Each structure stands twice: as structure tokens, then as C-alpha cells.
Amino acid sequence: MTVERVVTPSGEVSITGTGYAPVGQMVGVDGSDVSEAVRAEVLSTLVAGTLANDGDLRENNGKWEIVGDPTEVSLIVAARKSKADKATERFTRVAEVPFTSERKRMAIIAKDNTEGGNLTVFAKGAPDVLLSFCSRIAFGNQVRPLTDGDRQDILADVERLSSEAYRTLGEAYRPLETASLAAVPGIRANAAGEVSDIAEQSDVIENDLIWCGMVGIIDPPRTEVRDAVAEAHSAGIRTVMITGDHPLTAARIASDLGIIAKDGKALTGDQLDALTTDEKFDKATSEVSVYARVAPEHKLKIVESLQRQGNIAAMTGDGVNDAPAVKSADIGVAMGITGTEVTKESAKMILADDNFSTIVAAVREGRGIFDNIRKFLRYLLSSNVGEVFTVFGGVILAGVLGITQPESTGVTLPLLATQLLWINLLTDAAPALAMGVDPQNEDVMNRKPRKLTDHMIDRDMWIDIAFIGIIMAAVTLIGMDMHLAGGLFTDRSVDAMGHDAQMVEARTMGFTILVFAQLFNAIASRSHLQSAFVGLFSNKWLWGAIGLSIVLQLLVIYVPFLNGPFGTTPLSPLAWVECICLAAFVLIASEIYKAIMRAIDKELSR
Incomplete structure (x- = not known):
């Protein structure tokens, strides 16, 4: 935050320089020299703003560090740029009426060590609020009564600066003309002449103030915030x-950030108080996205209203007064740098860098993780369903497909137990693990939020799982049938190699087709609707896992001592072509299914 403007009764100046380094100077708004009268008023304004202040600016190894609220520190920086800080050194604070969001102002009482120890009240706060406690105005070195015309001029300046995105703070003071706080008319003191409850007697010192000016503080949004709002x-x-x-x-x-339109309005706390029923309040919060001059209880009511409407509300906050709203929200977010301990304890999440765009990045990351869990489940479940349907279909249709053993009265399984274990423990595992680090899909931030009632595996996903599982089983059994005598898709007879050898070859075909079908399924499972060919090679771990699975499958087929335990035999080049073509149909069918679903979604969204 940076103080860029100071408006006084006699004029307006600019303070050059940005950031918290006290490097800059006071110049006219048009770059001209500043008159002595205006300079005196600016110095008085900045002195008041610096004394009624709990912030601090420190230099550490050539870098300037702020302590406290950035708004208050910006006043200290402006005072140092204008050499007003020298005038504050003669004052010592003796009492304080702290700032609260309800009061929208703060005041301190300081002893002037060069004027016999006389006390002076210095105050700062929202200009429209502070102005109501002022009865006089300082022009140069003269003080005169504050007129209605003066008030209108000051409020007009407030609106002008506010419309230019400046945050405004008014400054005022009042000499108490006594060195004893207990001697101030109206102040209550104990028998020893001590005043310990000055905050409760703020009405005594925060009146008859002298208006000296106000500052315009610019707090330009970070460049990434507008993009984050648009992405959200x-x-x-x-x-x-x-x-x-x-x-x-x-x-x-809010308009600059894209939260509201250029002609959008803000709803104030007073206007919220006028909404006497939940229905009226809910209607307002469903339509309005900017609230100004609000109290802590308004923040809580806004959160509760949004929740009543079925929304998931995330609330950010840093101050103690934000804690109730942060705690009430579905996702309370505390500021890690400027946040108080009370707010951090009330929050479910702490924002380490106090940056709004980090929240949106967290949403993106969360959606990506959720997607990867679904990809993992879709891949494993559809692959397992494919295995179940293969075994079940092979047993039920054994006679039709030729999966039989001569002179055997028992059930002939299409795949051996060792083959199924190999698929589940080795060739399935590597691609499934790679799904956990799959990059986010391009459309991850172009979807509507999920409802709380939505399941991890919804109806559409179950249909997808069943569809792919059926296709996987079908191509596996067709591949086996093509190498067995008496099947549907071949006129092959038992040749010289014998029935047992044919069964071994057919099982090797089915085994290999199922493995490759699951590898194609891994590629297809990376998105529910988006084509598998979008970002096809973006997950190097997945391709590494696929390569590993292929190598393991080749070992089982071509290493002689593994042929026996796994019931496999080497395949011919033509058989490999058949395996790849049949297995690839899983990916082809998935792409057709996704294209149909995308068309349906597009039609429904019109």
C-alpha cells in the first residue's frame, strides 16, 4: 500500500515513490511546487496519521520491513518522504482508544515534550465517520469553525478519491491544553488522579476535533489476482x-478485478441492517458480490446466508473480528502472514503467502487430485470388470467358443489363475500408480463445482466402467476363439499341434490381448470426456509404466522357464497383429463413447 494523495483544506498534493521504501517527495498534483500553506497542512495531516498509528517501519540489511497493518505503515512511509516524521519525535503517547471495525477510527493522546508536556489528541479513521466528530478545520496555521460547506467539500473529495480506487483515511487533532489527563473536562479519574479506562471515555476526547486533511492510499491488486478471479x-x-x-x-x-461490472454497486452494512428478514437478506446476497463499510457480524450473516442457499462458502480473514465468519464457513481461510492467531485457530486452511490466487491454485490442485483418484478407480475397476466378464463369459460360452478340454467333465477356464495374478499384481499396478501423478486435464477449471451429495463414482462412471469392461472381455474372448477349433469366428480344426497346444496358444492370445487392452484402457482412463489424444504424452510416468508392463509381458511369453507356470507359448508376428488390433478396440470404443457424451453435454448446455 502507498499513500499517493494528501488532500487538505487548501489543496492537494501527490507523494511520489511506491512501496515501503521511504524514497519520494511531496509535489503538486500536476508536478508543480507546493505552497507553504498547503505544505504546513500536509505535514499536520501526516503527523496526525503517524502518531495515531500502531505500525512500524524497520530497515534490515538494506531492506525495509513492515510491522503491523500495511495501511498504517503506508502513513509512516509518507511522513518520512515528506520529512513530517521529524515533527512526531517530540510527542510521547500516553493513552489510546484503539481502532475497531465498528468504530472505524482510532485516537491517541500524546504528550508534547516541547510545550510543557501539554496533551494533544490525534485521530484517524474513515473520513465520513471522523468528520462527524470534528467541529473545526485547520487552514494553514489558522483554525476556524467547520461549516456545512466544508463538510460537503470534504465528502466530495472522499467520493472523488474513492471512485479512483483510493482508500481514504481522515486525520484530525485536538489540543487538550493541559498536561494532566485527569484534568481534561469530563474525564473520570480515580482517587489517585489516574485514568485507566480511557477507551470507555472515548466520547470525551473524540469530540470537538480539528480536521486537518485526509490521505488517499492506493492498494493496486496483484496482477495475477484478476486472472485468478476470471479462472474462479x-x-x-x-x-x-x-x-x-x-x-x-x-x-x-471489484470492477478492476472483474468481480462486478463497471457500473456495479456495493452494498453497505447499513443497507444490510435494513434487510429485516432472511428472505430479503438471501435475495440480496444472491445478487450482490461487493459489500462495503461492514461490521464483523455482517460477514457472519453473509456467510450464513450463502450457506442457506445451498452454497459451499469459503471465507478469508486475518483479524480477530473475522474469526466467527471464518469458523462458520465451510472452508475458513486465514492469512498466514497478517492473520492473527485467533483467526488461524478458527480456520481450516492457512494461506502461507496471503495471496488470493493461491486459493484458486489450491482449487485447481484439489480438482486435479480428485480427478486422478477417479482415473485410478476408473482404470482399476474397468480392468477388473473386464477380467471378471472374461472369466464369466468364457465359462458360460465355453461350448460356443471352443474353450473345452477333451475327456474333461469339469469347467475349463479361459485364463489360468497365475495369468490373472500376473495381470493384477504386475501389469495393472504400474499404470495404476502412474495415474496418481497424471497432469491436470485442460478442462479442470471449466467445470461446475460438484454437489456435496455427488458420489466419487457416479452413475456415468459406472456405465463407463461396465462398457469398457464388456468391450475388454469381448475382444479377449474373440481373440481366443480365433485360435480354437469349433469357435464362432474360425473354421479352424484340431491340427497336428493338438488340442492342448491350441488351448495354450489361445490362452496366450487371450492373456496378451487382456494385458494390452488394459494398457489401452490406461490411456483412455485419463479423462472421462476429453479425448485421450489431448496431451497424449504429457504423463511420462504412465508411458514408462506401459513400457514396463509390455516388457514384463514379453518375458512371460518368450522366456522358456516362465512358459510352464504361466501357461504361455511364443506368438507369431500375425498373432501379435491380431492382439494389438483387438486390444486397440478398447481405446477406439472409449473415444466413440466420449464423443457421444460430449455431444450430449453440449446439447444439454444450450
Whole structure:
């Protein structure tokens, strides 16, 4: 945050320089020199803003570090740029009425060590609020009564700066003309003349103040925030801005960020208080995305209203007053840098860098992880369903497909137990693990949020699993049938190699087709609707896993001492062509299914 403008009764100046390094100077708005009268008013304004301040600016190894609220530190920086900080050194703080979001102002009482120890009140706060406690105004070195015309001029300046996205803070002071706080008219002191409850007597010191000016603080949004808001919108996430700033400032910043349209308005806390029923309040929160001049209870009511409407509400906060709303939200997010311990304890998540775009990045990452879990489940379940259907179909249709053993009265299984174990423990495992590190799909942030009632495996996914499983079983059994006598797809008879040898060859075919069908399924399972050919080679781990599975399958087929335990035999080049073509039909069928589903979704979205 940077103080760029200071508006006083006699004029307006610019403070050059950006950031928290106290490098800059006071110049006219048009770059001209500043008159002595305006300079004196600016110095008074910055002195008040620096004294009524709990922040600090420190230099550490050539770098400037801020302590406390960035808004307050920006006033200290402006004072140092304008050499107003020298004037603050003669004052010592003796009492304070702290800032609260309800009061929207703070005041301190300081002893002037050069004027016999006389006390002075310095105050800062929201200009429209602080102005109501002022009865006088300082022009140069003169003080006169504050007129209605003066008030209108000041409020007009507030609106002008606010419409330009400046945050405004008013400054005022009041000499108490006594060195004893207990001697101030109206102050209650104990028998020893001590005043310990000054905050409860704020009405005594925060009146008859002298208006000296206000500052315009620019807090430009980070360049990545606008993109993050747009990305959140495309993901079906509505961004709501709740602030204590002036409504015009809030609306301008929200407009610059893309939260609302250029002509959008902000709803104030007072306007929220006028909504006396839940129905009216819910209607307002469903339509309005910017709230200004709000109190902590308004934040809580907004969160509860959004939840009543069936929304999942995430609330960010840093101050103690934000804690109730952060705790009530479905996802409470505390600021890791500026957040208080109370807010951090109330939150479910702590934002380490205090950056809104990190929240959107977390949503993207979360969706990617959720997608990968579904990919993992889709791949394993569809592959296992394919194995089950293969065995079940092979047993039921054994006579039709020729999966029989002469002189055997028992059931002849299409695949051996060792083959199924090999598939499940080795060739399945590597691609399944690679699914866990699959890159995010391109459309991950272009989807609507899921409902709380949605299941991990929904109806569409079960249909997908069953469909792929059936295709996988079908191509496996067809491949076996083509190498068996008496099958549906071949007129082959028992030749010189004998029935047992034919069965071994057919099982090797079925075994290999099922393995390769599952590898093609791994490629297809990377997205529910998006084509498998989008980002085909983006997951190097998956291709490594596929390569490993192919090598393992070749070992089982071509290493002689493994042929016996796994019931395999070497395949001819033509047999390999048949295996690959039949297995690839899983990917082809999946692409056709996805294309149909995309067309249906597109039609429904019109």
C-alpha cells in the first residue's frame, strides 16, 4: 500500500515513490511546487496519521520491513518522504482508544515534550465517520469553525478519491491544553488522579476535533489476482468482496478485478441492517458480490446466508473480528502472514503467502487430485470388470467358443489363475500408480463445482466402467476363439499341434490381448470426456509404466522357464497383429463413447 494523495483544506498534493521504501517527495498534483500553506497542512495531516498509528517501519540489511497493518505503515512511509516524521519525535503517547471495525477510527493522546508536556489528541479513521466528530478545520496555521460547506467539500473529495480506487483515511487533532489527563473536562479519574479506562471515555476526547486533511492510499491488486478471479468464475466459483472501505472504493476495485461490472454497486452494512428478514437478506446476497463499510457480524450473516442457499462458502480473514465468519464457513481461510492467531485457530486452511490466487491454485490442485483418484478407480475397476466378464463369459460360452478340454467333465477356464495374478499384481499396478501423478486435464477449471451429495463414482462412471469392461472381455474372448477349433469366428480344426497346444496358444492370445487392452484402457482412463489424444504424452510416468508392463509381458511369453507356470507359448508376428488390433478396440470404443457424451453435454448446455 502507498499513500499517493494528501488532500487538505487548501489543496492537494501527490507523494511520489511506491512501496515501503521511504524514497519520494511531496509535489503538486500536476508536478508543480507546493505552497507553504498547503505544505504546513500536509505535514499536520501526516503527523496526525503517524502518531495515531500502531505500525512500524524497520530497515534490515538494506531492506525495509513492515510491522503491523500495511495501511498504517503506508502513513509512516509518507511522513518520512515528506520529512513530517521529524515533527512526531517530540510527542510521547500516553493513552489510546484503539481502532475497531465498528468504530472505524482510532485516537491517541500524546504528550508534547516541547510545550510543557501539554496533551494533544490525534485521530484517524474513515473520513465520513471522523468528520462527524470534528467541529473545526485547520487552514494553514489558522483554525476556524467547520461549516456545512466544508463538510460537503470534504465528502466530495472522499467520493472523488474513492471512485479512483483510493482508500481514504481522515486525520484530525485536538489540543487538550493541559498536561494532566485527569484534568481534561469530563474525564473520570480515580482517587489517585489516574485514568485507566480511557477507551470507555472515548466520547470525551473524540469530540470537538480539528480536521486537518485526509490521505488517499492506493492498494493496486496483484496482477495475477484478476486472472485468478476470471479462472474462479470459469470454474463456477463466485468471488465475493467484503471490506470496510468506502463503497465507491470497493466498487472500483471489484470492477478492476472483474468481480462486478463497471457500473456495479456495493452494498453497505447499513443497507444490510435494513434487510429485516432472511428472505430479503438471501435475495440480496444472491445478487450482490461487493459489500462495503461492514461490521464483523455482517460477514457472519453473509456467510450464513450463502450457506442457506445451498452454497459451499469459503471465507478469508486475518483479524480477530473475522474469526466467527471464518469458523462458520465451510472452508475458513486465514492469512498466514497478517492473520492473527485467533483467526488461524478458527480456520481450516492457512494461506502461507496471503495471496488470493493461491486459493484458486489450491482449487485447481484439489480438482486435479480428485480427478486422478477417479482415473485410478476408473482404470482399476474397468480392468477388473473386464477380467471378471472374461472369466464369466468364457465359462458360460465355453461350448460356443471352443474353450473345452477333451475327456474333461469339469469347467475349463479361459485364463489360468497365475495369468490373472500376473495381470493384477504386475501389469495393472504400474499404470495404476502412474495415474496418481497424471497432469491436470485442460478442462479442470471449466467445470461446475460438484454437489456435496455427488458420489466419487457416479452413475456415468459406472456405465463407463461396465462398457469398457464388456468391450475388454469381448475382444479377449474373440481373440481366443480365433485360435480354437469349433469357435464362432474360425473354421479352424484340431491340427497336428493338438488340442492342448491350441488351448495354450489361445490362452496366450487371450492373456496378451487382456494385458494390452488394459494398457489401452490406461490411456483412455485419463479423462472421462476429453479425448485421450489431448496431451497424449504429457504423463511420462504412465508411458514408462506401459513400457514396463509390455516388457514384463514379453518375458512371460518368450522366456522358456516362465512358459510352464504361466501357461504361455511364443506368438507369431500375425498373432501379435491380431492382439494389438483387438486390444486397440478398447481405446477406439472409449473415444466413440466420449464423443457421444460430449455431444450430449453440449446439447444439454444450450
